[in-house]
Amino acid sequence: MPDIVEIFLKPEHAYDDEEIRKAVVSNKHIRADELTGCHVIRRSIDARKKPIQYFLRVEVFINEPYSLPTYPSLEAKTINPDKAVHIIGFGPAGMFAALKCIELGIKPIVFERGKQVKERRRDLAKLTREHVVNPDSNYCFGEGGAGTYSDGKLYTRSKKRGDLNLVLNTLVKFGAPKTILTDAHPHIGTNKLPLIIENMREFILQNGGDIHFNSKLTDLELENDTISAIHVNNERIPCEQLILATGHSARDIFELLHKKSIAIEAKPFALGVRVEHPQKIIDQIQYKCKDRGDFLPPASYSLVQQVNGRGVYSFCMCPGGIIAPCATDVEEVVVNGWSPSKRDNPYANSGMVVEIKLSDLDIDQYGPLAGVEFQKQIEYKSWLMGGKTQKVPGQRLIDFVQKKTSRDLPKSSYIPGVVSSNLWDVFPDFVAKTLRGGLKAFGKKMPAYYTNDALLHAVESRTSSPVRIPRDKESFQHLKVSNLFPSGEGAGYAGGIVSAAIDGMRCAEATVRVADKSQTAKS
Ligand SMILES: Cc1cc2nc3c(=O)[nH]c(=O)nc-3n(C[C@H](O)[C@H](O)[C@H](O)COP(=O)(O)OP(=O)(O)OC[C@H]3O[C@@H](n4cnc5c(N)ncnc54)[C@H](O)[C@@H]3O)c2cc1C
Known part of the structure; x- marks a missing residue:
């Protein structure tokens, strides 16, 4: 029986197989030749004490044959072309739904409004x-x-370890580094993701799936609460089962569903700014040293605070990252962040967002689209204040807290540009006040965080979907439209890459269960 050993290693040895073996031998008080093999199953940083060390959990084989770990991933099965599921959207939910369909022997037919990664x-x-x-x-x-x-951060709060491992193993199968299977905070990086996605696309195509790019869902036909056809680029296509995985920014889809009287509902979300610090400041706070050296990764943080009964928290923190323009329409400004696999940019950025409750929204006027309207108004204001371009309004952190427009701005990773503005003019008062309370509180927890070297960029508004497309908990069918399976973040059932992928797989499985049930009922 293999044993589990817990060891601490210097940062420079944490990824070195020889040093790991030496530490295991020493920990188990055995001779080197008694250790037939070992592999890391968990790796995290322990920054509580100095010197900072890595903590590793290792599976070890002593005086017994070594067996390599297995990583079960999604596999291919011969598909039955007569059994097809239409999938709208080729994000994590749509991709993993398509991969799961292939494993289940069903033909996935995917329509994606955008282009392939290279053209994109x-x-x-x-x-x-x-x-x-x-x-x-x-x-x-x-x-x-x-x-x-x-x-490409791959954290999730999903409790089902099996589903999570299946997603991670599948990403590795298509080219992600194996370290994502063991690191406590796995991430892939913008430079590596496109190739993994291309490999998934090729696998789906080679195994009988169809993927159509530049293909936008434009309409739905309904008969007796069932979708009978979809319209893609205004062309009619008969449809038996539909997985809708269009993400939280497909506002035209929410509008289409509402127009067709397919139930959707407003849902709470969060909105605020993206704050950027020099990475050095965050490293010094988290590692409590002047310089993190060559072996520790750029440090990250996670902050949360209640201010007068309202949450304010950091979101999607990107160490060594870049702030990106994430608008999906012309008269709006939206930011988010990314980072390359090495996270080697000199900035640390993170969303800093305030909870938006249903009671903050004008549901009387806008119904289930009230959250979308709330986002739109703030994104439009940001666009106006940025000079009707993709420049964003920005303000130094302490200047924002003191309601003072910054005389000048520090350098930013946001390439389109930043216009010095008073961000109190972008947000409703309750958002700005909560943000101010949060920033002050975070400055108490981490004094160096509270600095005018940090720059706030507005607006971080697409943290999660402001709409839910309600579905049955067990069958995953839409509450009224039985052959519609709302999936992923846009439907309100995921928040992030991994949870969207898991949800996509579950929706694919649900289509089979529902089809089998109706087949049994017919025969
Ligand atoms: C810059 C940035 C950084 C992020 N960083 C991270 C991170 O590090 N870790 C993490 O977990 N999450 C991150 N996220 C969030 C993550 O990307 C999403 O949670 C995830 O992609 C949601 O997956 P999804 O499949 O539900 O939807 P999406 O990824 O939004 O995919 C929906 C797809 O549907 C398509 N579509 C929309 N409308 C139509 C239509 N009418 N017809 C056809 N196709 C349509 C869209 O083009 C899109 O490709 C980041 C997001 C951004 C923008």
């Missing part, structure tokens, strides 16, 4: 350099969805 990159360059927003090809829309040009 050109539109991102235009957005960043020329401020041109393509409403179908941007940081949120296109092959791989919003996750493609992200940090």
Whole structure:
């Protein structure tokens, strides 16, 4: 029986197999030749004491044959072309739904409004350099969805370890580094994600799936609370089962569902700014040293505070990252962050967002689209204040707290540019006040965090979907439309790459259960 050993290693030895073996031998008081093999199952940083060390949990084999760990991933099965599921959206939810369909022997037929990753990159360059927003090809829309040009952080609160491992193993199968299986805070990086996504696309195509790019869902036909056909680029396509995985920024889809009287509901979300510090400041706070050296990764943080009964918290923190223009339409400004696999940029950015409750929204006027309207108004204001370009309004952190427009601004990683503004003019008062309370409180927890070297960028508004597409808890069918399976972040059932991927797989499984049930009922 293999044993589990817990060891501490210097940062420079944490990824060195020879040093890991030496530490295991010493920990178990055995001879080196008695250790037949070992592998890391968990690796995290312990920064509580000096010197900072890595903590490793290692599976070890002593005087017994070594067996390599297995990493079960999604596999291919011969598909039955007569059994097809239509999937709208090729983000993490749509991709993993398609992969799962193939494993289940069903043909996935995917429609994605955006372009393939390589072509999409050109539109991102235009957005960043020329401020041109393509409403179908941007940081949120296109092959791989919003996750493609992200940090690729792979945390989730999902409790089902099996599902989580299946997603991580599948990412490794398609080219992600194996360290994501063991690191406590796994991430892939923007530079590595596109190739993984291309590999997934090829696998789906080679195994009988169809993927159509530049193909936007434009309408739905309903008969007796069942979708009979979808319209893609205004062309009618008969449809038996539909997985809708269009993400939280597909406002036209929410509008379409509402127009068709397919129930949707407003849902709480969060909104605020993206704050950027020099990475050095965050390293010094977290590692309590002047310089983190060559072996510790750029430090991250996670902050949360209640201010007068309202939550304010850090969101999607990107160490060594870049702030990106994430608008999906022309008259709006939206930011988010990404980082490359090495996280080697000199800035640390993070969303700093305030909870928006249903009671803050004008549901009487806008119904289930009230959250979308709330986001839109603030994004539009940001666009106006940024000079009707993709420049963003920005303010130094302490200046914001003191309601003072900054005389000048520190350097920012946000390439389109930052215009010095008073961000109190962007947000409703309750948002600005809560943000101020949060920043002050975070400055008490981490004094160096509270600095005018930090720059706030407005607006971070797409943290999660402001709409839920309600579905049955067990069957995953829409509450009224039985062959519609709302999936992923846009439907309100995921928040992040991994949870969206898990939800996509579950929706694919649900289509089979529902089809089997109706087959049994017919026969
Ligand atoms: C810059 C950035 C950084 C991020 N960093 C991280 C991170 O590090 N870790 C993390 O977990 N999460 C991160 N996220 C969030 C993460 O990307 C999302 O949670 C995740 O992608 C949601 O997956 P999804 O499949 O539900 O939706 P999406 O990824 O939004 O995919 C939806 C897809 O549907 C398509 N679509 C929309 N409308 C239509 C239509 N009418 N017809 C056809 N297709 C349509 C879109 O083009 C899109 O490709 C980041 C997001 C951004 C923008």
